[in-house]
Amino acid sequence: MRGIIIRCPDDMHFHPRTGKMLKNVLLCTSKVFPRGVVMGNLPKPVATTDDAQMYRAEIYCVDPNFSPIMTIMLTKSTTPQIVKEAFGRDVRVLKYIPNNVSTNSEEGVALTELHNFYPVLETAEKLGMIFSGHWESPLDESGAPLPEIDREVHAIPFLQEIVRHFPNLKVVVEHVTTREMIQYVESAPKNVGATLTVHHAILNISNVCDSEGKIRSPDNYCKPIAKGMIDTDAIIRAMTSGNPKFFFGSDSAPHPMSAKEKIPPAAGIFTAPVALPLLCQLFEENDALSRLENFVSRFGAEFYGLPLNEGEITLRKNPWTVPDYLGLVHIFKGGKVLNWRIA
Numbered sequence: 001m002r003g004i005i006i007r008c009p010d011d012m013h014f015h016p017r018t019g020k021m022l023k024n025v026l027l028c029t030s031k032v033f034p035r036g037v038v039m040g041n042l043p044k045p046v047a048t049t050d051d052a053q054m055y056r057a058e059i060y061c062v063d064p065n066f067s068p069i070m071t072i073m074l075t076k077s078t079t080p081q082i083v084k085e086a087f088g089r090d091v092r093v094l095k096y097i098p099n100n101v102s103t104n105s106e107e108g109v110a111l112t113e114l115h116n117f118y119p120v121l122e123t124a125e126k127l128g129m130i131f132s133g134h135w136e137s138p139l140d141e142s143g144a145p146l147p148e149i150d151r152e153v154h155a156i157p158f159l160q161e162i163v164r165h166f167p168n169l170k171v172v173v174e175h176v177t178t179r180e181m182i183q184y185v186e187s188a189p190k191n192v193g194a195t196l197t198v199h200h201a202i203l204n205i206s207n208v209c210d211s212e213g214k215i216r217s218p219d220n221y222c223k224p225i226a227k228g229m230i231d232t233d234a235i236i237r238a239m240t241s242g243n244p245k246f247f248f249g250s251d252s253a254p255h256p257m258s259a260k261e262k263i264p265p266a267a268g269i270f271t272a273p274v275a276l277p278l279l280c281q282l283f284e285e286n287d288a289l290s291r292l293e294n295f296v297s298r299f300g301a302e303f304y305g306l307p308l309n310e311g312e313i314t315l316r317k318n319p320w321t322v323p324d325y326l327g328l329v330h331i332f333k334g335g336k337v338l339n340w341r342i343a
């Protein structure tokens with residue numbers, strides 16, 4: 001196969017940031033993905049209609065042709081009224097990161113406090129607003145801290161509880177990294193979907209940490225942390241299966257070198273410039289190229305109830321070397337040769 005043409009894809013989870021960083025990174029996504037779910041975990045979280053409107057305007061100034069799917073973060077201050085008003089102004093997603101679990105989540109609600117926000121979730125359910133979450137628990141059942149590798153599995157009971165309690169709430173399980181979570185999503189009702197990243201289909205824990213569990217490759221460090229080979233295999237299987245519950249969300253999350261050099265390093269991998277070529281390679285290696293289009297261009301839109309993108313994009317087999325950096329941000333696979341490129 002020398003090339004393929006697919007419908008223009010969606011990125012159902014990415015972090016274009018704000019200010020100077022937004023100006024640098026948004027185009028890497030928007031050149032390829034004309035639409036995407038913009039996560040609002042800015043230093044001051046996007047938490048109200050006004051915040052979302054301001055952020056939308058900032059994005060529009062950088063690329064007026066990009067269609068952002070806007071989100072507000074569930075914070076300790078979120079009320080049913082805030083959610084209702086935001087939905088009325090075209091905010092489609094209530095985004096959840098448990099308190100202190102990932103980048104800029106200090107104002108988030110802990111998994112153990114989520115029951116206090118049931119009126120908020122009930123409102124989202126009634127409106128048809130998506131509840132999209134980063135499902136990791138930092139603590140075990142006794143309240144003791146968990147190693148990063150165990151945090152996703154320990155969040156499954158909390159997720160199950162939400163799904164049981166809100167049978168009509170559309171729930172997204174973001175960036176699945178474990179076989180257990182893949183199995184949960186497969187067995188869950190139709191209103192539960194999941195985004196998969198390309199880096200979690202490529203990396204495993206040994207690409208991130210040394211044998212003592214210390215982070216040795218900050219550029220491969222993100223949350224949830226990459227897991228074992230069994231998990232990677234489960235992700236690839238789900239991704240290439242044609243199951244419409246699984247769709248693409250890059251979780252492209254740029255951090256400047258200075259933040260990556262800290263101990264611990266900032267969590268997040270910048271994949272926007274390489275995401276589609278890497279997916280192409282992965283689907284080809286798994287004899288599933290014919291299923292790529294549904295994974296990146298159909299299933300996400302359908303889960304969200306959005307029309308499919310118009311237009312097409314061509315990918316060709318034509319090796320290129322990935323640049324190491326965009327400005328001060330390391331690019332995933334920087335310095336490596338990729339077989340597929342966007343024509």
Ligand code: NCD
Pocket residue numbers: 015041102103134221222223224251253254267268269
């Ligand atoms: C993301 C970021 O930096 O915004 N980081 C990450 O490691 N994935 C936040 C997130 O998606 O959890």
Ligand code: ZN
Pocket residue numbers: 102134174175223224
């Ligand atoms: Zn996350």
Ligand code: ZN
Pocket residue numbers: 013014015039251253
């Ligand atoms: Zn993310």
